Amino acid sequence: MNITELTVHELKEKLDKKELTITEITKAYVDRINEKEKDVQSFVTTLTDEAIEKSKKIEEKLKNNENLGKYAGIPIGIKDNMCTKGIKTTCSSRMLENFISPYDGTVVNRVINEENMIDLGKLNMDEFAMGSSTETSYFKKTKNPWDLRKVPGGSSGGSAAAVAANMVPWALGSDTGGSIRQPASLCGVVGLKPTYGLVSRYGLVAFASSLDQIGPITKDVRDAAMLLSIIAGHDEKDTTSANIPKKDYTKALKNDVNGLKIGVPKEFFGEGINEEVKESINKAIEKYKELGAIVEETSLDVAEYALATYYIIACAEASSNLGRFDGIRYGYRTKNFTDLQEIYENSRSEGFGAEVKRRIILGTYVLSSGYYDAYYKKAQQVRTLVKNEFAKNLSKYDVLLTPTSPTTAFKLGEKSNNPLEMYLADICTVSVNIAGLPGLSIPCGVDKSGMPIGMQLIGKAFDEETILNAGYTFEQAYKFREKYKPDFKGGNN
Amino acid sequence: MKVEREELLHIAKLANLKINEEEIDDYLLNLQDILNFANIVNDAPVEGLKETVGSDDRYNVFRKDEVKEFEDEESLLQNAPEKENHMFKIPKVL
DSSP states (O other): OOGGGSOHHHHHHHHHTTSSOHHHHHHHHHHHHHHHHHHHOOEEEEOHHHHHHHHHHHHHHHHTTOOOOTTTTOEEEEETTBOBTTBBOOTTSGGGTTOBOSSOOHHHIIIIIISOOEEEEEEOOSGGGOOSSSTTOSSOOOOBTTBTTBOOOSSSHHHHHHHHTTSSSEEEEEESSSTTHHHHHHHTSEEEEOOTTSBOOTTBOOSSTTTOEEEEEESSHHHHHHHHHHHBSOOTTSTTOOOOOOOOGGGGOOSOOTTOEEEEEGGGGSTTSOHHHHHHHHHHHHHHHHTTOEEEEEOOTTHHHHHHHHHHHHHHHHHHHGGGOSSSSSSOOOSOOSSHHHHHHHHHHHHSOHHHHHHHHHHHHHHSTTTIIIIIIHHHHHHHHHHHHHHHHHHHOSEEEEESSSSSOOBTTSSTTOHHHHHGGGTTTHHHHHHTOOEEEEEEEEOTTSOEEEEEEEOOTTOHHHHHHHHHHHHHHHOHHHHOOOOOTTOOO | OOOOHHHHHHHHHHTTOOOOGGGHHHHHHHHHHHHHHHGGGGGSOOTTOOOOOSSSSOOOOOOOOOOOOOSOHHHHHTTOSSEETTEEOOOOOO
16 A cells, blocks of 8 residues: 555545554555655655654644544645744745744644644745745745646645645645645646635635635545535634635535536636647546536636736735835845834845735736726726626536646746746636635646646535535546556656 | 826835836836726726625624634744844834
8 A cells, every 4th residue: 555645535435444644644655755756846844854754743643542632643744835833934035034923823723733633844936935836835846746846836846746646645735826736737637725704814824815725625526525624714814814604515415416406607718728638627527427517518608807907906915915025024124224114125125026026016016096096996806796796607507617727737937037927727716716716726638748638617606515516426437546646757857 | 098107116115116128128018018908997887886895795894803812922923033032123213
């Protein structure tokens, strides 16, 4: 048995049957990290020694029948924009290279302190989650385990690559415009962006506060449902956190889509979408029909407006959120200053990378007097339009089905000099954030060069159950994980 | 809308950022590209639509204003680049 290939629900089953121990599992993951991390480069900080230590302690406590949580001893990886007490939280930025959070964020607290999962490390990302390839990280470029010459997607590229490479059994990511779903799609794993407000953002370093949401990146849909059940729930420390009862999302997994109404918005299959991606999604649609779902073409003509709106709103919010980085209380401080203003300007100019600065400038521009009405105000109106269009469609359909990404993984460096082209990588995902809805990406095939293709299932607000069940049912029928595995091709050795 | 060089420098100043002479053209080009694209929001059929501020309509979430002690003060200061007598230190302002 290869431990690191198992899903978390399989690990849990074996733990319960005493076929595996917590220390065996942790050791297997540490060995896997030692073997593969040099090729994949998905961690900013690894906690392998600490993980082994903690696994021994947890095993000891469990022997003494202490109640530690359902997933005690299961390892996890955490995107490096979630605050972890006593452990660096860098956001993959020079600005926070040495930042050690004084507290645990709410989600981190739930998985690490309440559930007693074992933190294997902090995962690489685009700097401040701004990017779609993880190439804007100040520290390293993460590689796609399916082809090491290609990007893992972003911004949660480290999380998706680590799950795909079996270096962590599951991981936490964050999604502002596609940052969970797009890398999940490019790495052949499952990624869920929950409804805005379902998961607390307390302790998540803010990028665009009205869009950011934490969610699971996992090997399969059942694991995503399990992890969501843990991290979802009201938190008074986040005023946008929805006050709805906690649920066990695995109960929604019925392996049945008979009569499910699926709408397929034709605008998501336009000229920018790669032919092989379209073909693969069309096959998935056929599969859904075979499984008894009612699939119809529909119209949701907002993708381009939504993308433009996204970059206006996200950058505007980022320019405000990132104003806190001033070189005074925490974060990078320049050595080159004579007065306070120079501390601000030089610390920020030296501490932030090019893409972050570009977005701060764009955000400041659209909020500045003279342009506010033309861009920001207009974008907020378009946001209403996008929400209305989704509402119209979701009153007719239970689920909307689209590609997750217009293409499969692209080569490292291919788009990094063309910001606008990079932004287009988010064309299928951003509208879901704009509307605040849940979106699930699951693998549905591979292209001719063997790179994974993902489909996106969009649901009604706070109806994660329906998209999880739809994804699960397809997954059970299609069996992607049995057919395809990443082979780490294109490496140096 | 065409972005002029002076305008870019003014915006950068507002954002407390410095742009080096050799970076200016790149920033101008990228900003112009993105704004040209972003302009399509002005073609969107939004006549009469209200602005949406957040993802949902809830507004003003209240809780009791209670003082809670944060017990680990040291950890708040440990990230400061410069400190003195339990305070953040900055250069002379006046």
